[in-house]
Amino acid sequence: MKPFLQVAVVLAVIITVAKAAGALSKRLGQPAVFGELLIGLLMGPTLFNLLEWPIFTEGEYLHRLVKDLAELGVIFLMFLAGLETDLGEMRKVGAAALVGATGGVLLPLLAGTGISLAYGYPGYESVFIGTILTATSVSISAQTLLELGQLRSREGTTILGAAVIDDVMGIIVLSLVVALHGAAAGGEAGKPIWLILLLMVLFFAGAIAVGKWIVPPLLRWARNWPGTEPRFALAIVLGLLFAVAAEEFGQVAAITGSYTLGVMMTLDHDLKHEVEEKLSVLAYGFFVPIFFVSIGLEANLPQAIAQSGVGFMTWIVLASILTKIIGAGAGVRPFGFDWSESMRVGIGMVSRGEVALIVAGIGLESGVISQPIYSVMVVMTLVTTLITPILLRFAFRGGGSSLPRVTEA
Template sequence: MSFIITLTGILFVTQLVSHFFNRWGIPDVIGQILVGIVAGPAVLGWIHQTAMIEEFQEIGVIVLMFIAGLESDLSLLKKYLKPAMAVAVGGMALPIVVMGLASQLFGLQWFESLFIGVIFSATSVSISVAVLREFNQIDSKEGATVLGAAVADDIGGVLILSVLISLMNGKGGESSTSLPLIIMMQAIFFGGTYLLVRWLAPYLMHLSKRMLTTAAPAVMAMILCLGMASLADLVHLSGAVGAFFAGIAVANTKARHDIAEAFEPLGYAVFIPVFFVNVGLVMRLNHFLDSLVFIVVMTILACLTKLIGSGGGAMLMGFDRQSGYVIGSGMIARGEMALITAQIGYEAHLLSSKYYSDVITVVVLATVLAPFILKHALKRLHHPVTY
């Protein structure tokens, strides 16, 4: 019963905080993380991690990644393939290299430094979409390129994360399976994923519509989500990776919108808030002042690497400087994808507890700054400064 009381408190407070954060134009996920920090061991010590919270947050990650896959519009990526790929590659490569090297200068081991670079290669386009919608730029060439690049960014980030987890297992992590066997199992998994996207998911979703059971399509989608998460875990990948590709598979069926309407209330009503609160519960502020230089430097680099990498990729594809500024700033927000990557890496021992809190703080700061930078870029696009 104590967990139910804790869960009730988490849901009530996160709803309240999210309401005010949305009203102030700040991403609500940041408010939910702050709830975990304030109520958790870092400040008040009212809530601590328990086995049930761990289970709920794990389901939260899986559902959130499924929704991310569900929202990945592959047709948009195909339409703007060349500029989107250039923006995505530039916006992933520069953070991995620059932030990885910067981490090493701060004394981190090379593998941990590489993983920090991977965390900041992620993009959370949902925050940028809200700003683009405010300026009626969703259907513009800049807005469409940002959306297409975000799809490529998500897929690329998931694949890189998969490789890192495999390498960690191969270096003597929790797995005793040989690296060649792990790679072969994962190759079979990704081959099966293609079959799922191309044939199996459309057939199963069509079959579910003919079943005489309550919410059959949503239940079938949940089976695909959890089933792929389980298979991914079986081949030494994160369950979130499998859920992401299950979401992409369902997104390519006619049931896409119905499933999105079913999953979003389910995820955001219970599991996803627990995930973000848990991110705050893991954080510790004991050494915040000692880490201040690291946090400030990495926050600046988090913004600049996306701005220059993605913006430069756009300019290479023929966009002018103002449009490149809009596209680069549209890719700065890290949000959910970076938080998920950090959490998965922390659990897979790719990131030590010593730096976990600092990295989360940088993700939060970059995410807060992103909409302000994008608004500035959009205003300059419509009212260019002349010299």
């Protein structure tokens, strides 16, 4: 079978099983994303090992392609989450998001480090394990909140704001740990912390300025271009460029860039609705299902468990869940959130997703953590990613807390 036909079959299978599992999950009273994540795990090396079937002779190419399409899927998903965000409401929860993110970084960092030291791991490796636990992948929570109709609730807005801040804090901690390890080992220390902070500030300042004053008139101008859907095509281009700029220049995750553009585009309500409507079809019909399934396709659960100690792994998984709930939840509590609302915010920060795997991969490549520890991080990521939609569904059974909406023109 020709390579492009193998691609067609793989994508057809992934999208079919994703939509079928999502529909079954909703029938069972769970968010569709839970079914998509679970079927991805089953379709990977854990059970069916889809990408290694005999008919697929281009296994390495298929792995790379699915992973790249998945990365585009999460960029578009967070673009949509930004378009769904109410900027006025986000301003109202800014302080809560900042303190919640701080608690959601410090407590996992301390717990992961402490547990690792107790099990006899070296200092640098222990600190790096704690650093991996600070990660948050809000894409899973964002999709679940969208399904539950709670993305624009006070808790949903706080989760999204805290996730962006968490991303910045996590990158700073990661950079510091890698730099210290490199210096101690006599290797390259990487960028100095002051430069990373400066690049972050410049990126966010530039992204906000461009998103507010350049993007809207540019998209309005594109309306008069000849051809089919020129304005939507330009919006896609800008979303991708913001994602690239975030990671390559701003030192933060690519999804932070696309999310930032989406938030800024909400300032023009006509543009927001047009882009949101068309992007939803493209993202949810093709890219986003690939992203959710791909998380499981890369995971070999039995191997990961076999390579890691059950006791240590259990403590890390428990810590990864509880420290986010407690740290982020307690952080927002003084800002008018009751205990149930605080718990929802904490649960929304639990999922580690692709962010934790990226950080763990950096640790493995730089020699800070070993292969067995990386396997533990894979298990932790899978558990937190799978459990977040279930916990959010349970936590929002009584509905979220609404803030006064900004009147749309």
